[in-house]
Amino acid sequence: MIRATLRYLSLVAALGGGLVQAETWPAAEWQTAETAAGPALEALQAYAFPPRDEQVRGGVRTDALLVIRDGVLVYEQYAGPSGPQTPHLAWSATKSLLACVLGVAYGEGRFQLGDAVGGYYPPFAAHPQVKLGHLLNWASGLDWQESYEYAPLKSSVVAMLYTRGREDMAAFVSSHPAAVAPGVRSVYSSGDSNVLAAALKGMLAPDEYDDYPWRALFEPLGIRSAVWERDTSGTFVGSSYAYLTARDLARVGLLMQRNGRWGDRQLLPAAWVAFNRTAFVNPQGAPAAAGEVVPGGHWWLNQAAPGEALAWPSAPASTFAALGHWGQALYVLPEQGLVIVRYADDRDGSYQHDELLKRALAVFAPQALP
Template sequence: MAYLSPLMANTTFPSPDWESNLATPDAAINKLLEYSFPNPRAPDRKGVRSDGLVIIRGGKVVLEQYQAPYDAQKPHLTWSVSKSFINALYGVAEHRGLLKRSDSVSDYYPLFKQEGYDEIRIEHLLHWTSGLDWAETYEASPLTSSVVAMLYTLGRDDMAAWTARHPIKTRPGQWHNYSSGDTNLLSATLRGVVGESDYPDFPWQALFEPLGMSNVTWEQDASGTYVGSSYLYATPRDMARLGYLFLRKGNWNGEQLLSEDWVQFSSTLAPAYGNEPVMAEDDSHPGAHWWVNSGVESQGQPLAWPDAPADTYTAWGHWGQYIFVIPSLDLVIARTGDDRDGSFNRNLFLSLIVAAFGDREARQ
């Protein structure tokens, strides 16, 4: 299989819309579409239930399909894919010299100006290693779920402040513990980074407008903080723009919006992951508000998705929302869905992507 060097990749950018170079349907593409869009669609929210799929290669749309009522213009709730947008905003802010990822959160967020909490750095929040006592559970245990309480009950008026009142359980940076609370702390901290007056427009000024994201909504809590953990709505085409920014190492049409080092930092396995035993079958390997393919070699943990290139990484949201970036294949895949029963298999999906688009030269 001929993998494409990122240095040789086409540098086409969408302006204002994506150009199309649709692949000719063949057995591999049909197999990918049959898996992604079963016909008939299973009732009662069972099985694989894709709502949208957009694949970008060489800066152009090579495959696109939707399930009604979604189409290319209808935004989809991205759930935790929004966490990777928070990452990008911090990447822009660091590139502009507004902060360093090693800064203490307390430099920008007053509620952390207290003993212990002032040791939490921005990079700890990005790696989900704040050390705060947090339970990221959902429907299975709603009564003990920190995230359910934050989004819908006790914390909904000021999600970051409610999270900040959680006790410190472990030393910051020591253990990985996935936390939507950490993300909403980042979102609130961004107000101190860019200034109160600039904060409402910052996602648009720093990211959405430069990338040409014309159909995006981001909800705020009652305090005016963007719900960075969960509530960004976007079309797959606009989701793909974020992936393409990272595929192009932070450059957008000649302008460096975030540094190449930031992209590397984001797509590298979090240092604290593996400080405790990991499960070989676990495919949620954290980067910095992205998820990566590499595993913990010292513990014999394989790639998260063994049938995908090792450099694959993804933004990942509840019920099947994804932005996959595969630099070695010059691919970005944006997928939205409504997978409620865990049927969607990430490794199988990626293997079908590789089978359909891995041999780039043969499909030009």
């Protein structure tokens, strides 16, 4: 944990330098500007919005694509029943929203990354060595299977969301045994995220929890569309079940693109955003597998070990993202001043993040292409 702290504090220094220049921020609505038509824009649209057959569950099926550049909405397109006022299920991009809510709580001094989870969520006391920072890196060490419809009988997450665990998801996760020591490896886990959502309850007064995401995050950002489902125990399903319009999710992206600042208010501590953007490294210093986005603090990072290729080679290494099942994505490209939201219903695995980013960069930041 000390090494991780030093890594993300060094990133704070890198992110915090330089003078703040004039910036555009959304008010009740985004300021808009048109993007000139041309072959690059046509190529982006052809990939994102191919001919759509509502009877076929396969291929690339984008419901919404939205691009913010330097705080201005420069591209927006919808398909099917979706539109600018349609809240869309974010699936696991919800996890990164939860990280932002926790970032506000962190800034309010309600917890530290090195605190034991059981101190905030007593049912997790059976795992006394697991810290909140471990959960944020999906490194609890619990025996967890994050498989979906392809292997439902062995899936921990399917059982949590839909069968045995759905009434009290955090308690269901807490009942799992340890597979390895916490912090030894990062294994993507919706269970870790839902325990974090339950731990948030223990950080707050009894009457604060129900509206805390709105008071802490959504209202300061001007987000009006957010819906966040809870399980029967009253805990927000931090892994999966937030709904927002594409325009509102883009506000979260702009917050992160500008290092946790919203206007003249530092809503998320810079140290927290740096932690979100610091890659998990196990105690032996082993990097993530080559060709994969790597976990940060409940965000995904386009980073690679020295000599290895980026997962998204067409995008800058500083790119990070909130990602969800069936193609949901919130991409943040800090150096290019870009925030890209994609809502989708992909079912066959043919969609490629790098392909969309390559085509988007060709339109909105061609100088960033390798």
